[in-house]
Amino acid sequence: MISSVAVVVHDGVAPFELGLLCEAFGQDRTDRGAPSFDFKVATPQPGRVPTSVRGLAVEVTSDLATVEAADLVCVPALPWNVPAPPAVLAALQAAYTRGARLLSVCSGAFVLGQAGLLDGRKCTTHWRHVCALQEQFPEALVECDVLYVDDGRIVTSAGSAAGIDACLHLFRAEFGASVATTVARGMVVAPHRDGGQAQFIDSPIPQTSAETLQPVLDWMGANLQCEISVDELARMALMSPRTFARRFRAETGTTPYHWLTNQRVLFAERMLEETEETIERIAGLAGFGTATALRHHFGRLRGTSPQRYRRSFGGPQAAQTEAAPNVRTQAAQSA
DNA sequence: AAAGGATCCCGCCATG
DNA sequence: ATCATGGCGGGATCCT
Secondary structure, X not given: OOOEEXXXXXXXXXXXXXXXXXXHHOOOOHHHOOOOOEEEEXXXXXXXXXXXXXXXXEEEOEOHHHHHHOOEEEEOOOOOOOOOOHHHHHHHHHHHHHOXXXXXXXXXHHHHHHOOOOEOOEEXXXXXXXXXXXXXOOOEEEOOOOOEEEEOOEEEEOOOOHHHHHHHHHHHHHHOHHHXXXXXXXXXXXXXXXXXXXXXXXXXXXXXXXXXXXXXXXXHHHOOOOOOOHHHHHHHOOOOHXXXXXXXXXXXXXXXXXXXXXXXHHHHHXXXXXXXXXXXXXXXXXXXXXXXXXXHHHHHHHOOOHHHHHHHHOOHHHHOOOOOOOOOOOOOOOO
């Protein structure tokens, strides 16, 4: 369980990535049922830290000692082609061996790499830097087409705004989907930018217009329960299946089928948290024909079973989370 | 639990 | 010439 968060910065830190970490973990949203953290920004020598923006500096009061107490240590974007201060690397290594979780945004992955924490580990960074990351750290398993990678204790995320997705992912994994949604609402972003797991989306903002697949996406999202083939979707979009598949990838970064099962798992997650429907029924409502299919995809995408997920995040109490000052309820344990 | 059948989806290529 | 289209083959994945 995460209760304290430290962000490590040094000269040249990028304000946006620093800012999103402050926004995600430094805001008090307890009135809406989200957890609050002991949140600190730390640097080797406290004082004025220049940012990557000329003429803008931040005043940091905490030194690296505060990192020692943090359950989650975050690394925002930092100059990727210069060595990080040895004290920072030591602090990160210590945090890791102590059992803390680590999160990097954008070029922050290079600092984790310098600390030797990426060897043999799946990770990512901004698409402009993936090659450099792989070259500098040959042992790292760099993935280039994802918004973020969660490899157990270390989460690395792609450029800029993908850091928000990684933060929301952490909230989801630690506190459940409804808390993640609360935080997302607070930050006014989509709860799960999951249509596109890709960093690259050819047409950046698929706004509602005739040129776009948005209507079909909306329809799909609203009709998860019906079994629908990709061919039928293509017909609905007035395209050949081949063109539909291509356009779909261009706009969402995924394939139709993957997008759909993703939405279905998200829906099932909510049902597990907020209702007491049987797995069988949830499977039906989410559009998985059978409970077996639900278990299969849920396990594949979430690394756990629907039942286990419900035990940690669900139960009837969780349904009232709107009103109740939240602490995650420890639902029934046992096998 | 495993295998055959269906569906999906991507590289390739001809077409407009 | 460049670009979007869409048909096909077959490897991957899913379902039963």
